[in-house]
Amino acid sequence: MDKFFYLLSEGYRSLWRAKLSTFSSITTIGVTLSFVGFGAMATSNLARLANESRSDYTMEVFFTQLTTDSEAQKIMNEIISMDRVREGILITKQEAAEIFQKEFGENIYxxxxxxxxxxxxxxxxxxxxxxxTEMEPVAKAIEAMDRVEKVSYPAEAITLIENYFQGMLSVVALISMAILMGTTVLVSNTIRLTIFSRKDLIRILKLVGATDRFVKIPFIVEGIIVGISGGVLASILTYLFIRTANSFLMLFTPYQLIWDWRVIILLVLVVALFSILGSRKAVNKLLT
Structure with a gap:
């Protein structure tokens, strides 16, 4: 246990000795990763908005002219009993005439x-x-029912919205992956500089019998600290961005961006993982 804490403290002290390069790396990682945070938050809020929109998707079922209101009510009850259907609102011929007058200002009679x-x-x-794609089978099942003339829903508009949403998800995912790979390279280069600056000490440690693990762990710890610190900075910048964006949105719309801690925790964990990969890459290349 003492050895473990010694290795941790060595990693921390090494970072403190190279304060300028450490600060530069953390700042660069933090600012760069904040774009991943912005993208992740935007995606999370877009997903919430998309789900809310999907819950508002409706279908309008038109019955044949000879269908009475009572028959239509009975058919609607059958539709409501179907899977994936929540509720139905009957619009009688008289109510349809009233809606027509309200919309166009003319009495149809x-x-x-x-x-x-x-x-x-x-x-x-x-x-x-x-x-x-899930709405179409429901629409076809309703259209196949007796006395149903037509089922209408904005399929093209819904598909367009969904395509835009999926396209944005893909763009955010690609940009995030590129930034995370860049983080790996940055952490790796930071550790390389640290190793080069301490190569004499490393040589002495090996001469006195220090194991490879004993030599490598402090550098891996450095990489993890740099990565997590950058992730925390990115989280703070993302939070400030969300607050600023909400202040701006308040002027135009009641919609507000939601701060999702799960996204931030996942971001920090992913950064920690990529930092480990970056530091191990540098250590294995220069200390083997």
């Missing part, structure tokens, strides 16, 4: 002798929302 508007119902899907 003044324009025509009879009301040609069909009885319909608005179907709300389950609260967790459905993907466009």
């Amino acid at each position: 003044d324009l025509l002798d009879d009301n040609p508007l069909p009885t319909s119902c608005v179907i709300k899907l389950e609260e967790s929302g459905l993907e466009p």
Whole structure:
């Protein structure tokens, strides 16, 4: 245990001795990773917004002209009992005429002798929302029912929104991976500089019988400290960005970005992992 704490303290002292390069590395990692944090937070909030939008997806079912309101109610109850359907709202012919007058300012009975508007119902899907590909089978099952004339839902608009969302996820993922790889290289180079600056001490330690593990661990500890410190700095910058963005959004919309601690914890853990990889790469290359 004493040896373990000694190795930890050696890693910390080494960083303190090279304060300028350590500060430079942590700052560079922190600022760079803050873009990953921004992207991760934006993606998290976009996913929340997409799920909320999916829960608002509706289908409008139009019944044949000869369908009575009571028959339509019965069919709607059958639809509500289907999987993935949450609730339904019946719109009678009379209610459809009232909606027409409200929307267009004209009484349909003044324009025509009879009301040609069909009885319909608005179907709300389950609260967790459905993907466009999941909506199509539901629509087809409803269309196959007796006395159903047509099922309408904005398939193209929904698909377009989903494609944009998936495209943004892919872009954020690629940029994040590139930045994390850059973090690995930066940590690796920082450790290399430290090793070169202490090569005489390393040679002496090996001459007196120090094991490779005893020599390598302090440098790996340095890499982890640099990486995690950069991750913490990135978290702080991300938090400040979220607060600033929310202050700006308040002027235009009630929508606010949500600070998700799980994303930040995951970011710091991933950075720690990449820091270990970067420091091990440098140590194994220069001390073997």
